Amino acid sequence: MMGVIQTTKLRAKAPVNPAQLPRERLLELPLGQILDGDCVEAMRALPTASVDLVFADPPYNLQLGGDLNRPDGSHVDAVTDHWDQFASFAFYDEFTRDWLTEAKRVLKPDGGLWVIGSYHNIYRVGAILQDLGFWILNDIVWRKSNPMPNFRGTRFTNAHETLLWCSQGEKAKYHFNYRAMKTLNDELQMRSDWVLPICNGAERLKEGGHKVHPTQKPESLLYRVLLSTTERGDVVLDPFFGTGTTGAVAKRLGRQWIGCEREDGYRDAAYKRIAKELALDESALTTMQAGRAAPKVAFGALVENGFIKPGSQLFDSKRRWTATVRADGSLAVGKQTGSIHGLGKELQGAPSCNGWTFWHYENGGEIKPIDAARQLYLLAVED
Numbered sequence: 506m507m508g509v510i511q512t513t514k515l516r517a518k519a520p521v522n523p524a525q526l527p528r529e530r531l532l533e534l535p536l537g538q539i540l541d542g543d544c545v546e547a548m549r550a551l552p553t554a555s556v557d558l559v560f561a562d563p564p565y566n567l568q569l570g571g572d573l574n575r576p577d578g579s580h581v582d583a584v585t586d587h588w589d590q591f592a593s594f595a596f597y598d599e600f601t602r603d604w605l606t607e608a609k610r611v612l613k614p615d616g617g618l619w620v621i622g623s624y625h626n627i628y629r630v631g632a633i634l635q636d637l638g639f640w641i642l643n644d645i646v647w648r649k650s651n652p653m654p655n656f657r658g659t660r661f662t663n664a665h666e667t668l669l670w671c672s673q674g675e676k677a678k679y680h681f682n683y684r685a686m687k688t689l690n691d692e693l694q695m696r697s698d699w700v701l702p703i704c705n706g707a708e709r710l711k712e713g714g715h716k717v718h719p720t721q722k723p724e725s726l727l728y729r730v731l732l733s734t735t736e737r738g739d740v741v742l743d744p745f746f747g748t749g750t751t752g753a754v755a756k757r758l759g760r761q762w763i764g765c766e767r768e769d770g771y772r773d774a775a776y777k778r779i780a781k782e783l784a785l786d787e788s789a790l791t792t793m794q795a796g797r798a799a800p801k802v803a804f805g806a807l808v809e810n811g812f813i814k815p816g817s818q819l820f821d822s823k824r825r826w827t828a829t830v831r832a833d834g835s836l837a838v839g840k841q842t843g844s845i846h847g848l849g850k851e852l853q854g855a856p857s858c859n860g861w862t863f864w865h866y867e868n869g870g871e872i873k874p875i876d877a878a879r880q881l882y883l884l885a886v887e888d
């Protein structure tokens with residue numbers, strides 16, 4: 506794994522015995538390809554210990570009985586497809602064991618596995634992956650900011666899904682970009698509850714006004730998964746590729762991808778979608794810095810040390826708001842007060858704000874973000 510981002514590595518697990526490998530396995534990884542047919546068979550053709558991450562969004566086995574309508578009578582596009590149907594829990598468990606066994610084999614000893622599911626399947630999947638030796642590192646709750654209502658009004662609204670993040674075993678190494686996640690979360694440790702919208706708007710693939718796929722996942726979810734547990738150049742395998750959300754985000758973030766998908770229509774849609782995706786250039790990716798490159802500095806330290814004077818004024822780049830700096834490093838705009846991050850967030854009505862780049866100051870006739878003052882401060886204290 507290439508490393509610009511701080512990583513956490515724990516101890517390694519013994520590699521798989523190469524003498525047990527079937528002879529017909531591919532010598533080279535089918536990077537950027539969607540393998541046709543059943544994913545268990547497709548994965549059997551892949552070399553052992555060859556991929557860095559598996560992200561799996563398997564059938565949920567929803568067991569929906571009959572059609573679902575909204576109160577106005579319109580039809581809900583629920584998951585009623587044949588690929589989500591299993592004759593019994595026993596069949597579902599057998600299938601789960603089969604694909605997880607192959608996923609474990611193709612993963613590198615320090616590789617990571619993510620599985621997303623709902624209450625219908627995630628407990629069964631969790632038990633089976635533990636039986637196979639995977640070690641659960643976190644269960645992430647994806648809280649949907651805009652869930653579909655419970656149209657029948659018979660139960661609570663299902664407003665979340667669960668993602669299990671696992672290493673190859675209790676003592677296996679794994680990869681975690683702790684620092685990048687903290688940066689993404691405005692300098693607060695990233696928590697295990699992620700509030701993200703479901704996939705809709707322009708991102709949702711449609712044909713003739715209908716969804717191409719009933720369970721297309723939001724790109725923001727994959728963005729966080731890939732950014733947190735892979736590096737540029739890493740190989741990500743998605744055995745249930747669907748519309749290729751994993752491939753599209755992997756391409757954007759400079760990761761390599763392999764998919765498995767048995768439905769022709771989904772494979773076509775995924776290839777088209779990924780072809781349109783643009784990869785971020787290297788400079789955009791390298792801005793996500795390791796902890797040591799971006800030490801934590803409280804804004805108050807700049808005020809205390811005279812780099813930004815109490816009583817001086819800060820403003821946003823468009824000069825919509827002008828704030829007065831107070832002695833304790835807080836800011837005031839009229840009656841509104843707060844930290845550089847908190848007040849910036851409040852004024853914009855945004856979910857978060859990086860105050861270092863949002864607020865600006867004037868220095869010798871030049872307008873600069875306060876991050877420039879932070880750099881000067883760091884240079885001074887490092888000397």
Ligand SMILES: C[S@@+](CC[C@H](N)C(=O)[O-])C[C@H]1O[C@@H](n2cnc3c(N)ncnc32)[C@H](O)[C@@H]1O
Nearest residue numbers: 543544562588720721722745747748750766767
């Ligand atoms: C829950 S959906 C994945 C959706 C995907 N994450 C996305 O964002 O579009 C599961 C997909 O797995 C495919 N699938 C189900 N069983 C499969 C199997 N045994 N082998 C390969 N693909 C399978 C289905 O056709 C479906 O597209």
